[in-house]
Amino acid sequence: MELDYGIGILGVGKYLPKDEKTNAQLEKSTKIPASEIEQKTGIITRRIAAENEVASQMSATAARLAIKSAGIDSSQIGLIVTCTFTGDYVYPAVSCKIQELIGAKNAGAFDIMANCTGFQVGLGVVSDKMKLDSSIKYSLLIGSALQSPFIDWTDGGSSIYFGDGVGAVVLGQVEKGYGIISNEIKSNGRVFDSVRLRGGGSSFPLREKNINQNLQYYELDGLEVWKQVIQHQPKVMKDSLSKINKTLDDVDFFIFHQANLRLIEFLMKRMKKPMSMTYTNMEKYGNTADASQAIALAEAYELGKFKKNDLILVTGVGAGFIFGSTIIKWH
Secondary structure, eight states: OOOSEEEEEEEEEEEOOSOEEEHHHHHHHHOOOHHHHHHHHOOOEEEOOOTTOOHHHHHHHHHHHHHHHHTOOGGGEEEEEEEOSOOSSSSSOHHHHHHHHHTOTTOEEEEEOOGGGHHHHHHHHHHHHHHHOTTOOEEEEEEEEOOGGGOOTTOTTTTTTBOOEEEEEEEEEEETTOEEEEEEEEEOGGGTTSEEOOTTSTTSOOOTTTTTTTTTSOEEOHHHHHHHHHHHHHHHHHHHHHTTTOOGGGOOEEEEOOSOHHHHHHHHHHTTOOGGGBOOOHHHHOBOGGGHHHHHHHHHHHTTOOOTTOEEEEEEEETTTEEEEEEEEOO
16 A cells, blocks of 8 residues: 655764774774874774663663654654664663653654664665654654774774764654655675674673683774775665665765765765765764764755755665665755
């Protein structure tokens, strides 16, 4: 049955910790010159959570702002989905804790793990659920990243990229033909081990015998990430557009996963698009994983970067590897 409404974004919110870790600080711990870090990544500083901050509280702060932005009450939320791999615990789902913190007593809740493209994947999952169940009038989608406890700040191959933060949106019914109109996901498991956190998984439970093997820290093959992006991200973007008979020339604005400014510059140049057609913030926040697309979208919206009828492409690449692209017709 064809629906007489679409599912779109009604409100946005974000939370960034106050503390920063600069390139100058990383130069001391990694021995990589600060200028080289900026030249390689475009990142100048990144936000780092305080020791007493936890993912659920950070996420609840962003969620409350998104709910306020949407002009609704938390009791009206029917579904909470958090895209993260750095929740308070290995389990249960941090979404359940967020539900309690914000008083969303009528909401079902669960988590999604799709790594750095989690928020984009979540847009498809939540909008599909809302289209299937019209009783869910409002949903809360959160991208949450509290990564600093898992970073070895002496490892120049990984520590120069990552930061902490949360982005959130409220999704609800909008005019027919608007909102989320296409969602594409592709994967390449052949490079499963190129970006990973092994410690605490069932294959590598942390024990006294392995606690000094650094299994509790991120491991990253930066060259392989670059290869995966340039090979697969353009294709997933084009495939998401072809589903609605559109091309890259129809896109008005791009929201990328904020991993590396040089990668975004490369992709925009390859598409022959000016950088004015996208928004970046990794310069000041670093790579905030699942949160990065949500934070970038929230800030671009607040800055008036897009208007009604604009076609917005949200795209990312996550460990695994997972490639995703979502098309939104802004309402």
